[in-house]
Amino acid sequence: MWAFIIWILLIAFTLFYIWRNSNKLPLKISIPLYLIKIGSGLAIGLYYYHFKEQSGDSFYFFNTAFEILQKPISEIFDFIFFSQINLDIDTPRSALFLKILIPICWVSVSNYWLASILIGSLSYLILFILFVRYFEFLSKNLLKLIISFFVFPSVLFWTSGIFKESFVFISLLISLMALLDYLFKKEVNIWVLILSMLAFLIFFKLRYFYSIFLLQIVGLYLYRTLSPKFSIPISLLLLASVIGILIIHPVLNPIELPSFIYNSHHRILSFGNNGINLYYSFSQADWFSIIVNLPIAFVNAFLRPFPWEWQNIQMFIYSIENYILLSAFLFFVFKSNRIAKHQYIIILLILVALTFVSLATPNFGSLYRYKSICLPFLMFILIHPLKLSFAKS
Numbered sequence: 001m002w003a004f005i006i007w008i009l010l011i012a013f014t015l016f017y018i019w020r021n022s023n024k025l026p027l028k029i030s031i032p033l034y035l036i037k038i039g040s041g042l043a044i045g046l047y048y049y050h051f052k053e054q055s056g057d058s059f060y061f062f063n064t065a066f067e068i069l070q071k072p073i074s075e076i077f078d079f080i081f082f083s084q085i086n087l088d089i090d091t092p093r094s095a096l097f098l099k100i101l102i103p104i105c106w107v108s109v110s111n112y113w114l115a116s117i118l119i120g121s122l123s124y125l126i127l128f129i130l131f132v133r134y135f136e137f138l139s140k141n142l143l144k145l146i147i148s149f150f151v152f153p154s155v156l157f158w159t160s161g162i163f164k165e166s167f168v169f170i171s172l173l174i175s176l177m178a179l180l181d182y183l184f185k186k187e188v189n190i191w192v193l194i195l196s197m198l199a200f201l202i203f204f205k206l207r208y209f210y211s212i213f214l215l216q217i218v219g220l221y222l223y224r225t226l227s228p229k230f231s232i233p234i235s236l237l238l239l240a241s242v243i244g245i246l247i248i249h250p251v252l253n254p255i256e257l258p259s260f261i262y263n264s265h266h267r268i269l270s271f272g273n274n275g276i277n278l279y280y281s282f283s284q285a286d287w288f289s290i291i292v293n294l295p296i297a298f299v300n301a302f303l304r305p306f307p308w309e310w311q312n313i314q315m316f317i318y319s320i321e322n323y324i325l326l327s328a329f330l331f332f333v334f335k336s337n338r339i340a341k342h343q344y345i346i347i348l349l350i351l352v353a354l355t356f357v358s359l360a361t362p363n364f365g366s367l368y369r370y371k372s373i374c375l376p377f378l379m380f381i382l383i384h385p386l387k388l389s390f391a392k393s
Contacts, residue, residue, distance in 0.1 A: 007107045007114060014121045021132045024139070030128065033150055038120035040153075041160035045116050058162045061098055062112050065105040068098075076102065093206050097164045100202075112162070119167075120160040126173045130180070137184045141384070148380035153317050158372040165369050168206045172214070172373065174199035210353060210373060259285040264360040278304075278362040293359060298351075301358035301367065302326065318368050321375070328382035343381055350378050 018030045048056050068076060080099050101115075108115035127149060131138055138145065150156065159169040178196035181188045204211040262285035269279075278300045280293040302322055305315045329347075354371055361367045 003107050004109050007109070007118060010107070010118060011121055014125045017125065018128060021128070024132055024135045025128070025142075029146075033146070034121075034124050034128075036150065036156065037124040037160050038117050040156040041116040041120035041162070041166075042113060044157045044161045044163075045112060057164070059112070061094075061101055062105060062115065062162050065098060065101045066110045068102055069106055069110060093164070093208075096202070096205050097167065100167055101162070116161050119162060123159055123166055123170055126170050130173060130177070133177075134180055134184050141380075144380060144383050147383060149376040152321055152372075152375055152379070154321060154368045155372045155375050158369045163369065164206055165372055168203060168210075168373055171199040171203040171206065172210075175203050175214070207370075207373065209357065254287075258287055258290055261285070261290060261356070261360045265362050268361060268363050268366060278358070278364065278367070280359065280362065290359060294355060297358040298355045301354045301371070302351075305364060315364065318364065325375075325379065325382070328379065332382045343384075347378065347381060350374050 014034075018025075018034060019027065022030065045058060048058055068079060080102060104115050104118060108118055131142075131145065158165040160166060175196045177199075178188050178193045181192055200211065200214075203214070262282055265280065265282060280289075280296060282289050282293065302325065304322070305319050307319065310316045310319060332347075354374060357370050358367055361370055
């Protein structure tokens, strides 16, 4: 009973916050966007429930969380804080995802659909809080923000339901608050800094590969605010620092990275043909095989599926999204005259990151789940030079 009351209070707070800030984002815009957000999470759940027979990560992790909640409270706490329960969990990040999901499952009275609504609400609320917090700086880009974060179906679906990507997206947004405070307000509250650091820790644990690129982008923006001119030596120093982090990372260092990509590639292929698999000519786990396959990985990440490969509505949507991004990129490069050099570097970082993700994730479904974290930021940068705004009433 108490759990359901907490669920109601959380949803009520979300709606109250939206209403309270209707002077910054009118209800005729904010409410439909909110309904689209939670509706997307429910829709992907219905898809897996009816057409995939509850297969996939979403129902698996939720049902596992439900099973853990049936255990004595002492065992539940042992798992959350000490991981003492023996489970068939393949990676530490999956275990972390499950730990985050357990309290959400409890608050949602072990109901999948209530949990999905709660996660979608939380994802939307964080986006809304960021917009309100930096309203005077972001209001002129409202339409661009909506296009970037709400138009792409893959972003809506994969960051709204019961998936790791939802919590990756939420933790990423929160971890950026300290940077945004510094960029827009020229000061950082200590509590915001602590919250951002905790969120970044979760982001790092769930998707450590992206976190390295996030550190470089944050450093690049901090440098841009400190120096009016673009300095090649400072940029190289920043790049060297990130390479240093990569070298000491247990998985992403140059020695272990080929093995990580190779093992991840074959592990996903071992799951069977769940969608369309992407095959590469990996003869062995070395840098030569990675370099040889990079052009194919880039094509798979940003150009496929081709029209003749459409097998279902998902493939069609993924393809249309790719061509929208391609069109925006071509306009950005050839038509826009107001492009800062650091924007090119950020786009390059995202392209490189997603190309390597494509190598390690040889399946369209999984690939687009991972891409959904980067897509809204990439799209916003690409369309930022465009003069887009709502017509004045």
